[in-house]
């Protein structure tokens with residue numbers, strides 16, 4: 406099997422067909438809606454909160470609200486409905502989550518998107534939850550994950566998932582690969598490629614994106630949407646306070662399976678780090694859009710579909726040669 410990751414790949418340019426990068430269309434239809442770029446902030450407590458979800462929805466970006474304050478989800482859906490904004494929430498697979506789905510149905514709420522968010526998505530417990538949600542809320546676009554193999558993608562799709570999320574352990578604050586020896590850490594892009602080849606429905610590439618160019622690479626290898634944590638952490642709108650250290654400003658970014666999230670040291674597969682404070686998230690998202698427009702122009706096209714066909718070379722860790730980071 407050919408394995409590689411984001412830093413090992415360079416995409417090969419084609420002749421440009423636009424007069425300006427502004428002509429390149431980065432929009433993506435994902436589920437029932439179309440979004441400005443194929444990027445979604447990770448559904449983690451240090452990445453997204455209700456205020457940011459509202460801002461993203463208002464401005465044409467996809468979001469997935471996290472599931473770590475479960476009791477607030479019903480009010481969140483109602484609040485977004487009142488403002489005529491789309492709703493996108495996360496659930497787990499424990500018993501309470503079935504009760505939650507029942508409550509959503511009883512209150513006649515219809516979330517536009519639900520993401521089943523667990524570490525090891527290739528399991529009968531996830532399949533049971535997919536079937537339960539699809540039965541109770543057939544119109545909701547259901548994302549299930551996380552997985553890292555073609556078999557898992559097929560099984561979750563066959564169970565009824567409308568999209569699958571690929572990435573076990575490539576995240577910046579992830580320690581799954583170290584603690585368990587398993588995952589797609591270090592070869593996430595190759596795993597994405599394998600999964601996308603098996604998929605018949607959309608794929609979200611989740612984790613491991615370190616540069617804007619990795620978004621174009623994700624699309625090249627089969628992603629319809631790219632979930633990003635660390636690059637979107639540390640903004641003014643990111644949850645959490647600014648932390649001052651040695652005259653520099655930071656914000657905390659911690660894993661959803663970290664001790665900080667769980668409140669105890671048990672089955673910990675995530676860590677915490679400080680991310681330099683970055684200012685407004687809309688500026689970062691605008692830069693991502695501009696960089697993606699540039700990628701599309703190098704692909705020799707006018708929209709994201711052109712990225713899917715470009716040739717590539719494997720340069721094995723050498724794209725940073727000569728660069729100082």
Ligand SMILES: NC(=O)C1=CN([C@@H]2O[C@H](COP(=O)(O)OP(=O)(O)OC[C@H]3O[C@@H](n4cnc5c(N)ncnc54)[C@H](OP(=O)(O)O)[C@@H]3O)[C@@H](O)[C@H]2O)C=CC1
Pocket residue numbers: 497498499522523524525551572573574575576579581612660661662672674
């Ligand atoms: N993308 C990634 O690489 C990873 C992401 N995460 C994130 O961390 C958060 C917590 O995830 P998770 O622990 O699944 O959620 P939960 O704590 O809600 O656990 C869900 C259920 O699955 C069980 N479970 C968890 N991991 C495994 C496993 N490896 N094998 C069998 N059963 C398992 C848990 O039981 P029990 O705890 O008793 O085993 C629990 O019953 C999520 O947001 C997830 O996305 C975590 C690790 C990897």
Ligand SMILES: Nc1nc2c(ncn2[C@@H]2O[C@H](COP(=O)(O)O)[C@@H](O)[C@H]2O)c(=O)[nH]1
Pocket residue numbers: 447448449551572573574575576577578579580581582611612613614632633634635636659660661662663674675676
């Ligand atoms: N193994 C773990 N993975 C985690 C944890 N919390 C979140 N995540 C995953 O990371 C991505 C974000 O990755 P990044 O490289 O963009 O920072 C996120 O979407 C989850 O899938 C965790 O505690 N352990």
